[in-house]
Amino acid sequence: xxxxxxxxxxxxxxxxxxxxxxxxxxxxxxxxxxxxxxxxxxxxxxxxxxxxxxxxxxxxxxxxxxxxxxxxxxxxxxxxxxxxxxxxxxxxxxxxxxxxxxxxxxxxxxxxxxxxxxxxxxxxxxxxxxxxxxxxxxxxxxxxxxxxxxxxxxxxxxxxxxxxxxxxxxxxxxxxxxxxxxxxxxxxxxxxxxxxxxxxxxxxxxxxxxxxxxxxxxxxxxxxxxxxxxxxxxxxxxxxxxxxxxxxxxxxxxxxxxxxxxxxxxxxxxxxxxxxxxxxxxxxxxxxxxxxxxxxxxxxxxxxxxxxxxxxxxxxxxxxxxxxxxxxxxxxxxxxxxxxxxxxxxxxxxxxxxxxxxxxxxxxxxxxxxxxxxxxxxxxxxxxxxxxxxxxxxxxxxxxxxxxxxxxxxxxxxxxxxxxxxxxxxxxxxxxxxxxx
Numbered sequence: 001x002x003x004x005x006x007x008x009x010x011x012x013x014x015x016x017x018x019x020x021x022x023x024x025x026x027x028x029x030x031x032x033x034x035x036x037x038x039x040x041x042x043x044x045x046x047x048x049x050x051x052x053x054x055x056x057x058x059x060x061x062x063x064x065x066x067x068x069x070x071x072x073x074x075x076x077x078x079x080x081x082x083x084x085x086x087x088x089x090x091x092x093x094x095x096x097x098x099x100x101x102x103x104x105x106x107x108x109x110x111x112x113x114x115x116x117x118x119x120x121x122x123x124x125x126x127x128x129x130x131x132x133x134x135x136x137x138x139x140x141x142x143x144x145x146x147x148x149x150x151x152x153x154x155x156x157x158x159x160x161x162x163x164x165x166x167x168x169x170x171x172x173x174x175x176x177x178x179x180x181x182x183x184x185x186x187x188x189x190x191x192x193x194x195x196x197x198x199x200x201x202x203x204x205x206x207x208x209x210x211x212x213x214x215x216x217x218x219x220x221x222x223x224x225x226x227x228x229x230x231x232x233x234x235x236x237x238x239x240x241x242x243x244x245x246x247x248x249x250x251x252x253x254x255x256x257x258x259x260x261x262x263x264x265x266x267x268x269x270x271x272x273x274x275x276x277x278x279x280x281x282x283x284x285x286x287x288x289x290x291x292x293x294x295x296x297x298x299x300x301x302x303x304x305x306x307x308x309x310x311x312x313x314x315x316x317x318x319x320x321x322x323x324x325x326x327x328x329x330x331x332x333x334x335x336x337x338x339x340x341x342x343x344x345x346x347x348x349x350x351x352x353x354x355x356x357x358x359x360x361x362x363x364x365x366x367x368x369x370x371x372x373x374x375x376x377x378x379x380x381x382x383x384x385x386x387x388x389x390x391x392x393x394x395x396x397x398x399x400x401x402x403x404x405x406x407x408x409x410x411x412x413x414x415x416x417x418x419x420x421x422x423x424x425x426x427x428x429x430x431x432x433x434x435x436x437x
Contacts, residue, residue, distance in 0.1 A: 013365070019333075019334050023327050023331065024369045026326050026370070027327060027366065027373075027410055028371075028374040028376075029319075029323055030324065030374070031373075032374040032377025032378045034316040034409070039382060039402050044304060047295070048195035048196055049199070054295075055258055055294070056255055057256050057293060058254070058301075059271065059290075059291070060077065060292075061284070062275075063081055065236035070234075077250040078302065079250040080253070081249060081250055082244070082247075082252055084278075088100065088271075092267075092270065093267070096258070096267070097132055097256070098255065098257070100217055101200075101217060102124075102125050102217070102252045103229065104123050105227060107119070107120055108156075108178070108179050109177070109178050110166050110178070111176055111178045111183065113166075116165075119165055121212045122213075122230060123215060125215050127149050134200060138190060139191040140189040141187050143157060143188055143214075144216060149217065154219070155187045156184040156215050157187060157215075160189060160190055160192055171189070172186045173186055180223075180226055194209070194210050195210075201231065202298075202299075202302045221245055234251070248283075267292065271292075324416065332424065335359060355422075359425055360419075364418075367411040370410050370414060371406055371409070371410025372407070375403060375406050378406065
């Protein structure tokens, strides 16, 4: 019976091509706009590390000016000073995985490989727990141990992309990379790893690429003049001639893994004790205002999904509703325009249920066609988003799940729009139209 209804639906579309095309375009416009926003919003609000998002915590300490808060109404800095990050890394309770880190950069090359050009590298200086803490996958080798942190060992972990550029994708563990005048031994190569959003450091863009390379944090102090800092540096007072490292400028990030609420409370007490100790040294002149934020809370603190994104998502669905209302009007006009044919069918024995099913099949077909065209429009919309916002390249795309949602939404929207017109046409009285035939 479905095949019969489908054949009738196709014949109906062919009889009124202009009206059918208008309905398909109306549904497609609504689906295209709404799915453009849904795809961006969904991937922006994605959980970047679902296995551990509830136990990983970003640390904030209010080391800002005593005269004003870092941000209204009373928000602490989103980063730590160099001295505080190192202190927390060294003095945090034993057994807790934690990492202090900062973005940096340099030029890396393979010594003696004249056919491989030097690469400008966006790097991350971090402590040893970084890789376990964030479940970073390795293709070759591994990270480094805590001893390498303390010794400022000249070692490096490469991303898969950088390893492809420098070593052609081969296992490069044990080989050397030259940075400036020094040689760094490769100890590991990452597999594909791109948390979205890039929650562990949002300062250079929530949807920026993963770092090209990773080195021990202790190297950054030694090479601060050569490498510099990638990311935001915020100071409430001018640094001295010694630079930003011994100053009150914030440019480092700190994360800790706290497995349960008791561990969270204990770590808060540890942070409070640390700040009270620093107050005796003349630092931290503001009231206690330490923060621990898990991954979800951290994304909210940094407004990765902004209010205007939510507003645009709502407006896109309102636009879809407008398109559906227009489709309802067109369907009602089309269905009632062939009341005579339906009256004859009803007189020949077709039940109201059969007539209703036939018209819903036609509406469902319109929904499928509108959904396919809507996907094409959504793809064009996402291409436009990528051109307007460079950092959105990773979130402005369609995946299999979103394609299925789009088709399902289009069919559901079409059926919803067709319920009333189909109900109206199956309620007609056959006798009224038989008299005119």
